[in-house]
Amino acid sequence: MTTEGLARDDALSSRRPFPADAFERLDESDDSEFYRKDRFVQHLDSTALSTVEAVIGQLITEPEPVILDLMAGWDSHIPEKLKPSAVVGLGLNRNELSNNRSLTEILFHDLNKDPVLPFPDDTFDVVINTVSVDYLTRPFEVFGEVARVLKPHGLFLVIFSNRMFPAKAVKLWREATEQERIAIVKEFFKHTPMFEKPQVFVSEGRPRPAEDKYAHLGIPSDPVYAVYAERRGNDSTRPKRPEVRIVFDEDTRLEQEGNAPDKGGHGIHCPHCGQKMKKWAVPVNPFTNWDMEFMFICFNDSCSYYVKGWEVMRKQGNSGTSYRAMYDPVRKTFMPVPVPHSFALRESIVE
Numbered sequence: 117m118t119t120e121g122l123a124r125d126d127a128l129s130s131r132r133p134f135p136a137d138a139f140e141r142l143d144e145s146d147d148s149e150f151y152r153k154d155r156f157v158q159h160l161d162s163t164a165l166s167t168v169e170a171v172i173g174q175l176i177t178e179p180e181p182v183i184l185d186l187m188a189g190w191d192s193h194i195p196e197k198l199k200p201s202a203v204v205g206l207g208l209n210r211n212e213l214s215n216n217r218s219l220t221e222i223l224f225h226d227l228n229k230d231p232v233l234p235f236p237d238d239t240f241d242v243v244i245n246t247v248s249v250d251y252l253t254r255p256f257e258v259f260g261e262v263a264r265v266l267k268p269h270g271l272f273l274v275i276f277s278n279r280m281f282p283a284k285a286v287k288l289w290r291e292a293t294e295q296e297r298i299a300i301v302k303e304f305f306k307h308t309p310m311f312e313k314p315q316v317f318v319s320e321g322r323p324r325p326a327e328d329k330y331a332h333l334g335i336p337s338d339p340v341y342a343v344y345a346e347r348r349g350n351d352s353t354r355p356k357r358p359e360v361r362i363v364f365d366e367d368t369r370l371e372q373e374g375n376a377p378d379k380g381g382h383g384i385h386c387p388h389c390g391q392k393m394k395k396w397a398v399p400v401n402p403f404t405n406w407d408m409e410f411m412f413i414c415f416n417d418s419c420s421y422y423v424k425g426w427e428v429m430r431k432q433g434n435s436g437t438s439y440r441a442m443y444d445p446v447r448k449t450f451m452p453v454p455v456p457h458s459f460a461l462r463e464s465i466v467e
């Protein structure tokens with residue numbers, strides 16, 4: 117362990133339920149060096165990003181909030197309908213911060229070197245932290261600081277997924293399951309008494325957008341997890357923030373009211389065309405590791421997902437292949453299953 121690591125441990129040992137090496141990283145070099153390189157990339161697929169925006173849009177209820185985007189990059193995911201009076205972006209890449217259209221102020225500050233936030237008490241209505249909490253080596257101090265700079269009843273919203281720069285993520289995060297990561301962030305909140313009990317929002321198993329570069333891998337959309345809490349305050353008459361409720365558009369309308377995959381026991385419906393999916397016996401062969409007996413597949417040849425799939429796959433160098441929407445009832449997840457022609461897989465339809 118580095119000397120810096122030891123100092124951190126001393127400071128935190130009395131408050132922390134994690135092992136001594138939990139916040140070590142594979143790459144302990146200066147963070148500002150690592151983030152000097154511009155990364156004008158989308159860190160999540162488009163479905164997941166719209167979920168992130170919706171979560172932010174629904175939980176921020178203040179009319180003209182003062183927002184801190186903690187560990188900001190080039191996009192703060194703040195929906196158009198919000199009209200913040202100020203958005204301060206704190207991060208490590210100057211180009212990304214300067215190109216972030218939401219920001220009214222930018223601040224270059226390394227939280228792992230100095231977790232003290234350079235703002236007076238009670239400054240912000242909301243602090244957001246998106247897909248970045250995994251890089252904090254001193255999270256308890258940072259969470260304490262966030263509580264200090266939030267106004268009473270102000271919101272700290274931590275959003276994450278399952279992608280990361282592994283070299284810079286802390287060991288605790290790298291080695292945790294996705295469920296454990298939710299518990300880890302809750303733990304950060306719970307150790308800051310100024311916060312109310314943290315709430316959790318989870319979005320998993322949505323269909324991956326057909327145009328996404330990883331669509332052919334058969335993986336669902338990137339999951340979105342949000343753990344959030346208000347700073348304690350005295351105003352008991354203040355209305356509570358709403359529960360997050362995501363309504364999807366035509367292509368991803370999975371969770372729309374009355375449109376869950378199993379419509380009240382009336383079968384599983386394709387999230388793309390709405391047709392009933394067929395129960396399909398999973399073949400026993402050594403090439404898949406599917407451990408369930410049945411899946412559900414949309415065999416509608418007019419389904420937009422299947423129709424568009426030929427072109428999407430051709431552009432990725434897989435001419436002569438498309439994919440159909442498949443539902444895994446064990447994991448409650450939609451995913452694409454590749455098909456070389458319209459008749460493929462039909463031999464295993466069981467109803």
Ligand SMILES: C[S@@+](CC[C@H](N)C(=O)[O-])C[C@H]1O[C@@H](n2cnc3c(N)ncnc32)[C@H](O)[C@@H]1O
Binds near residue numbers: 188189228229
């Ligand atoms: C995966 S990016 C996410 C950027 C942005 N929040 C978003 O949602 O697109 C991680 C961000 O964390 C910031 N970051 C990483 N380590 C940091 C540190 N020690 N102090 C402050 N910011 C840091 C980087 O500048 C980078 O922009």
